[in-house]
Amino acid sequence: MFAKAGDVYCVYNTHLKKYTACQITKLEEKGEKLKAILLSLDWVGEQPLKEEELSSLKPLYKDFMYWERGLHLIYVDINVPANYIFIGNRSPLTTESTNAYAVSWENGYDVYRQLKWQEIPKEKRDFFKKADKSKEKVLFLGEECAISRQNLNSKLTEFDDALELKVFPCLSELTLNKWPQNLYEYLQFNPFLNVIKLENHEQTKLDFSHTYLRRLTLDMTGVKELQLNDDLEELILIGDFNENCQIQAKENGANLRLLLHKSVPIVQGLKDLGALHCSGILEIDFAQVLSCYPKLRELRLWGKPGNIRNFYKLSEFKELAVFSTVDLFGFTAEDIPRPEDLPKLNMFWMSSLPEDAAKVAKTYYKKQQEKGLNLWIQKPRKSEWLAQNLNNPFRSWDGQENISAANAKKAATLYKKTRAGISKLVKSSADEMMQQVTDLVRVYTEGFNKMDKRNCFIETSEREDIYTALVDLLNLIPAEFNINKEKLLQVFDELRDF
Incomplete structure (x- = not known):
């Protein structure tokens, strides 16, 4: 319609x-x-x-x-x-x-x-709006700061007592790399503090039940008990996860979106989880996901690339409304569920998937678009493509609208040559290594300059891909060479025209 x-x-x-x-x-x-x-x-x-x-x-x-x-x-x-x-x-x-x-x-x-x-008292809302527009300065840790400050990172601005943050009435985002005094008291005081990232906290029990958080990024190292507030929308788990950790969430996580990286651990207390996102996947088992989270309404997955085991189990997620995958393989056309198997599905996106599965998915779901299904099946891949691109950080460029096939191939070739060049330098001395890697970085950067000069296709996401790939390449250099990687990245930054 x-x-x-x-x-x-x-x-x-x-x-x-x-x-x-x-x-x-x-x-x-x-x-x-x-x-x-x-x-x-x-x-x-x-x-x-x-x-x-x-x-x-x-x-x-x-x-x-x-x-x-x-x-x-x-x-x-x-x-x-x-x-x-x-x-x-x-x-x-x-x-x-x-x-x-x-x-x-x-x-x-x-x-x-x-x-x-x-629902927030009007006087607090009015004070927030007034401070947000104000140019007034307040004293924080002996320094003058804008009263309208919206976010704070304890790595850049160290403090010991969270109650000191009360001077910032518009603070809504906080990054903490240690546990400050009076954190709970401060979070219960501030209805506008909606986003927190908490690392290296050394706590075994955490209780956010009386806070106003919408998004929580949490280092799970050492955590045995975690209590969430009712309005939390997104929980991002990082660090070492204890599968015996008990999580308390409203309605067993029915309105919660859980974000994970690489793997999907068994989480106690989230049996009715509403949404699951997982990135950097090498392998994921749909049978295990179904066992842990049978009531998912949203499932979004990104491979590195990776494989999905027991893909056919997807048909048993009867509440599923949104499903998407990127760079995930290991399944065939026979595993694709039929529309009648997923009666509540309204968004079905798959990008970079086995060619036979892509064809069947399009065939099965094309008519469902007339009933409101948001369908997007793109970048069907042959098995030969996967073999060639397993370690290619620019594989997503293949088939991208703004990038020609020639430039996608050139980027992959440039990466492979740079990687091979770095691998050959292991027998060099530290001084020789620095000079030769600098030359490789120069060739790498100028290669992309040349590509972009002809087509002008490198924008924010492509720039990030190029930078991230270079960082990964530099990380291949053994630590004993004591190479100044920041200086090499500075060379890249000075040479790039994009």
């Missing part, structure tokens, strides 16, 4: 456990595609809207956190997701355009965020 200007829809929001509403205000040509502008509406209900209520609808004004008060408008695909319920059509509530784009229709998330914001 395609959206039309004036259409009003409802969608169930899992955080609110209520329905939210939106309107398509107009359709516009953006580039070569027709896009719809979605307006969030100031309405929630236990049941979907009724058509007779359309005339009383009002737009939602968003002003939570750092947002200036305004309408919540975003460009979305004109294809209506399968989980959206059509209510009726009425005259658009605004004719405004927007600069904001979204991959999906967002399922009423910003409505939820605005309502949570409005």
